[in-house]
Amino acid sequence: MNYLQPWMLWALPTILLPIIIHLLNRLRYRTVHWGAMMFLLKANKAATRRAKIRQYLLLLFRALVILFLVWAMSRPIIGGWIGSAAGGAPEVVLVVLDRSASMEGRAPDSQESKRQHAIALLSQAAKQSAGSRFVLIENVLRQPLEIADTSALASMQMASATDTAADIPAMLRTALDYLVKNKPGSAEVWLASDLQASNWRPESPEWQDIQARFAGLPQETQVRVLDLSSPGGTNLSIGLKAADFRVRDAKTGKGQLALAFEIKTNGKTGTFPLLVTRDGAKSQTDVKLTGSAQRQTMKFDVPKPEAGGGWGKLELPADDNMADNTAYFVHRTPVAMHTTVISDLPLTAKIFRFAAAPDPSRADRTAETLTPARASGTRWKDCALVVWQGAPPADAEAKALDQFVNEGGVLLVLPPGKNEGDSAGVAGISWGEIEKSGKDSFRVTAWDDLDGPLQRTDAGTSLPLARLAVIQRQMPRTATAAAHVYGAYADGQPFLTGRRAGNGYVFACSTLPDEEWSGLGEGFVLLPMVQRLIAVGGKHLAPPTLAIAGEWKPETTEGSWAPVETDRRSDPRWNAGIYRNGAQLIALNRPDSEDVPDLVESAKLPELFKGAKLTVMAGALELKADRLMSEIWPAMVIATMLFMCLEMLLATSRAMLPVKLKPKAKPAAKAEKNEEVAA
Amino acid sequence: MADAPPNLEFLDHGVIGRLSRLILNVRNPMLGSVNGLHRSATRGASVEFAEYRKYAPGDDIKFLDWRVFARTDKFFIREFEADTNLRCFLVMDTSASMKFTSTPEGGTRFDYARKLAATIAHMLVHQGDSVGLTCFAEKTVDLPPRRTPSHLRQLYQTLGEAKPVGESNIVQTLHDFAERIRQRALVVIISDLFTEVPPLLDCIKHLRFYKHDVAVFHLLDRQEYDFDFTRPVRFVDLESGADLITDPSVVREAYLDAVQDYLTAIRHGCQQFNVDYHLTYLDQSFEGLLTNFLLSRIRHSKKGGR
Numbered sequence: 001m002n003y004l005q006p007w008m009l010w011a012l013p014t015i016l017l018p019i020i021i022h023l024l025n026r027l028r029y030r031t032v033h034w035g036a037m038m039f040l041l042k043a044n045k046a047a048t049r050r051a052k053i054r055q056y057l058l059l060l061f062r063a064l065v066i067l068f069l070v071w072a073m074s075r076p077i078i079g080g081w082i083g084s085a086a087g088g089a090p091e092v093v094l095v096v097l098d099r100s101a102s103m104e105g106r107a108p109d110s111q112e113s114k115r116q117h118a119i120a121l122l123s124q125a126a127k128q129s130a131g132s133r134f135v136l137i138e139n140v141l142r143q144p145l146e147i148a149d150t151s152a153l154a155s156m157q158m159a160s161a162t163d164t165a166a167d168i169p170a171m172l173r174t175a176l177d178y179l180v181k182n183k184p185g186s187a188e189v190w191l192a193s194d195l196q197a198s199n200w201r202p203e204s205p206e207w208q209d210i211q212a213r214f215a216g217l218p219q220e221t222q223v224r225v226l227d228l229s230s231p232g233g234t235n236l237s238i239g240l241k242a243a244d245f246r247v248r249d250a251k252t253g254k255g256q257l258a259l260a261f262e263i264k265t266n267g268k269t270g271t272f273p274l275l276v277t278r279d280g281a282k283s284q285t286d287v288k289l290t291g292s293a294q295r296q297t298m299k300f301d302v303p304k305p306e307a308g309g310g311w312g313k314l315e316l317p318a319d320d321n322m323a324d325n326t327a328y329f330v331h332r333t334p335v336a337m338h339t340t341v342i343s344d345l346p347l348t349a350k351i352f353r354f355a356a357a358p359d360p361s362r363a364d365r366t367a368e369t370l371t372p373a374r375a376s377g378t379r380w381k382d383c384a385l386v387v388w389q390g391a392p393p394a395d396a397e398a399k400a401l402d403q404f405v406n407e408g409g410v411l412l413v414l415p416p417g418k419n420e421g422d423s424a425g426v427a428g429i430s431w432g433e434i435e436k437s438g439k440d441s442f443r444v445t446a447w448d449d450l451d452g453p454l455q456r457t458d459a460g461t462s463l464p465l466a467r468l469a470v471i472q473r474q475m476p477r478t479a480t481a482a483a484h485v486y487g488a489y490a491d492g493q494p495f496l497t498g499r500r501a502g503n504g505y506v507f508a509c510s511t512l513p514d515e516e517w518s519g520l521g522e523g524f525v526l527l528p529m530v531q532r533l534i535a536v537g538g539k540h541l542a543p544p545t546l547a548i549a550g551e552w553k554p555e556t557t558e559g560s561w562a563p564v565e566t567d568r569r570s571d572p573r574w575n576a577g578i579y580r581n582g583a584q585l586i587a588l589n590r591p592d593s594e595d596v597p598d599l600v601e602s603a604k605l606p607e608l609f610k611g612a613k614l615t616v617m618a619g620a621l622e623l624k625a626d627r628l629m630s631e632i633w634p635a636m637v638i639a640t641m642l643f644m645c646l647e648m649l650l651a652t653s654r655a656m657l658p659v660k661l662k663p664k665a666k667p668a669a670k671a672e673k674n675e676e677v678a679a
Numbered sequence: 680m681a682d683a684p685p686n687l688e689f690l691d692h693g694v695i696g697r698l699s700r701l702i703l704n705v706r707n708p709m710l711g712s713v714n715g716l717h718r719s720a721t722r723g724a725s726v727e728f729a730e731y732r733k734y735a736p737g738d739d740i741k742f743l744d745w746r747v748f749a750r751t752d753k754f755f756i757r758e759f760e761a762d763t764n765l766r767c768f769l770v771m772d773t774s775a776s777m778k779f780t781s782t783p784e785g786g787t788r789f790d791y792a793r794k795l796a797a798t799i800a801h802m803l804v805h806q807g808d809s810v811g812l813t814c815f816a817e818k819t820v821d822l823p824p825r826r827t828p829s830h831l832r833q834l835y836q837t838l839g840e841a842k843p844v845g846e847s848n849i850v851q852t853l854h855d856f857a858e859r860i861r862q863r864a865l866v867v868i869i870s871d872l873f874t875e876v877p878p879l880l881d882c883i884k885h886l887r888f889y890k891h892d893v894a895v896f897h898l899l900d901r902q903e904y905d906f907d908f909t910r911p912v913r914f915v916d917l918e919s920g921a922d923l924i925t926d927p928s929v930v931r932e933a934y935l936d937a938v939q940d941y942l943t944a945i946r947h948g949c950q951q952f953n954v955d956y957h958l959t960y961l962d963q964s965f966e967g968l969l970t971n972f973l974l975s976r977i978r979h980s981k982k983g984g985r
Contacts, residue, residue, distance in 0.1 A: 037918075039934050039937040043931075
């Protein structure tokens with residue numbers, strides 16, 4: 001329970017007033033020399049327990065009257081979340097609002113989304129903290145934004161629905177930055193979130209930093225968490241995994257669109273209608289759901305898309321969370337990803353060519369092989385990947401290659417295959433001596449399977465690097481030391497390193513695919529590795545068609561991105577949808593992490609906010625906005641009046657009659673006396 | 680001792696004067712030594728015919744009624760009432776509790792008792808009866824009954840010197856007294872009777888057993904009866920000095936009950952033993968009380984056949 005006028009509570013000791021008056025009365029006794037002591041002793045012994053109980057009850061009622069009166073005057077509020085017990089309104093309230101896609105979910109019997117509900121609760125709470133400045137920090141821009149009128153929060157664009165993910169630790173860091181920078185005298189952080197684990201990342205080491213920073217704040221900062229987590233009603237979500245367009249007929253440009261999507265459900269299975277929109281035309285198919293998550297690929301024969309590409313969306317029927325029922329896609333005739341392999345080892349060149357363009361019938365992967373001597377004059381900027389093995393290029397060529405990398409291309413450098421001493425090779429990489437393994441070949445035992453060319457496959461299986469046998473190796477010595485090791489041998493020497501250079505990357509592999517060097521030529525590692533390098537390097541050839549809302553930033557500042565569908569509110573900064581800028585199209589979708597229903601356990605919150613004073617309002621979703629902090633003084637006043645009535649009843653009852661009223665017995669005594677006289 | 684002028688402030692001559700036309704009567708026959716106003720238990724030589732009775736050998740033949748003998752030829756003795764004098768004992772409580780008064784200007788219980796005793800003594804001596812005085816508290820002061828005016832003076836002096844101090848020992852005093860005074864007498868007890876009722880009634884029974892005419896003036900202050908205190912009071916016992924702080928509003932009901940029980944018990948006891956009981960409040964007029972007392976006795980004795 002909190003109080004709007006907590007200073008009134010200082011008046012609470014006045015409930016002792018009746019007791020003090022009673023004691024004073026007792027102290028102010030008169031001394032009477034008394035003859036009829038025998039009756040008095042008898043009376044005192046019999047001391048009418050009932051009268052004593054009444055006296056005590058009277059005292060109690062009087063104390064209660066004052067107690068409830070003081071209590072009512074301190075204006076208590078129930079709700080327990082907002083309103084501080086000690087110091088009144090804080091100077092600054094940082095409203096940290098999670099408006100990620102999952103916040104669009106609804107409580108099972110509500111029409112409001114969690115975000116709307118949170119805003120209603122927050123603006124209601126803000127009314128009680130009228131003296132404070134309110135600063136909004138939301139999850140997309142994470143810019144502290146001062147709000148003049150908290151009641152306008154519901155209509156503010158910065159608090160509207162998004163299809164983004166939220167990074168709660170980052171938002172808290174922003175809040176802390178604000179507090180450190182602005183140094184308010186007293187501050188509170190009001191954090192409204194649905195406690196989605198993917199947003200909170202409770203295992204992240206960032207939390208230790210946040211705890212330390214909260215503990216280090218000069219002012220004591222109260223963190224109030226509005227816990228909007230819900231068990232979740234029946235909800236289906238759809239997420240697009242890939243939209244691949246493959247040209248089937250090179251003449252007409254007709255092709256096949258393969259949409260890989262995943263439908264997740266929390267319990268409900270059965271057949272659901274799936275509404276497919278392609279370039280504005282709608283069709284409906286049924287999807288049969290058997291498990292909690294189901295991956296599916298739908299294929300459509302489509303005509304040649306326009307220059308910018310075709311677009312569409314997949315829609316599930318309405319359910320408890322409207323935000324995760326749509327997946328957008330843009331498909332486009334794939335741009336040919338050209339790979340140039342430069343090597344003076346024919347076998348190496350051939351193997352890389354096959355790895356780069358395994359299917360000659362597909363136009364989207366092409367490869368050519370050149371010897372270093374003939375490399376000059378190649379149009380580097382049309383390439384996605386350049387594989388270089390052998391002698392370094394001439395200066396002019398090297399500059400062109402650097403420019404290619406800086407513009408976003410990927411350069412994979414292979415060992416020269418002979419001892420070259422310390423002379424610098426391609427991209428400033430010099431090579432060590434050739435090492436030959438003994439009986440046991442070199443083994444790659446550690447590699448980065450989360451990121452980079454050796455990461456797991458989409459299906460989650462690791463690349464079989466452990467099976468890779470390396471007989472000979474030659475270690476790159478990178479001129480710039482800041483190279484990331486993507487794979488390493490058992491003895492700690494790098495297998496594959498890479499570093500960023502401008503917009504592109506330079507990778508160096510320490511072995512060759514030739515048989516006498518390693519088993520790379522078998523392809524089970526090489527093929528995915530090269531394809532991934534091509535995918536990275538191909539980004540600069542064609543702008544992306546799919547991106548994640550909130551993470552995507554327009555690459556060019558030219559023109560403006562406008563939604564293709566105008567029937568819903570769309571902001572390319574945070575709303576999913578199809579956006580067009582000139583001929584360019586992009587489909588923004590919510591991050592997959594938003595569809596994961598895992599929650600942070602509320603028992604874990606105090607641990608996360610170890611350095612701060614934490615109040616958690618659990619079950620906020622069921623709480624009506626007007627109940628958030630209902631004042632209960634009317635009940636107190638009624639209680640006061642009730643006790644007053646009781647006190648009055650008791651005080652005027654016969655046993656407590658004022659002593660001055662003459663008892664009835666006296667006239668009778670007189671009458672008796674008269675009788676005596678008469679006798 | 681006799682020459683010192685006695686302190687007579689407790690004598691109200693106005694009242695004495697007004698009451699002088701009345702006499703103090705006894706309700707049952709007395710056995711006096713001299714002729715007096717009062718009916719004797721024996722037959723005597725008054726002019727008042729009492730009864731006839733058969734002659735028995737040894738009777739003085741001068742009392743034979745010859746006329747009856749002439750008519751009936753039987754010997755009858757004519758008997759007359761004897762008039763005798765009265766011995767009265769004024770038993771006055773001088774314990775410390777007699778000091779009490781709720782209205783200081785109205786005088787204490789002791790003043791009232793002394794006035795009562797003095798007036799009754801004066802009346803008795805003036806109608807020729809002997810009067811004695813017993814003032815009891817812890818110690819007892821005794822004055823044997825005499826009927827001389829000088830004795831009255833001595834009695835006044837004793838009253839004047841009496842002080843209400845010490846604890847009352849009324850039960851023991853009355854028992855001793857009853858044993859000491861064997862001869863029929865009028866015993867006037869003036870006290871607040873603050874003691875347990877059953878032992879007190881035993882004393883009265885004892886007195887009545889010796890055929891004393893017992894009159895009781897039970898002196899109570901109005902405040903002791905009403906207990907009209909509003910604020911907490913520290914009550915200090917006049918006799919023992921023990922004190923008790925209490926809130927009268929709490930104990931009042933029980934107090935009034937206790938007083939009522941006590942008064943009812945005393946009244947019933949006195950009725951049972953035919954005691955002339957007068958519950959007297961200190962604010963009652965002293966003259967009116969005495970007038971009532973005297974008149975009721977006169978009425979009683981008339982009914983009794985005088």
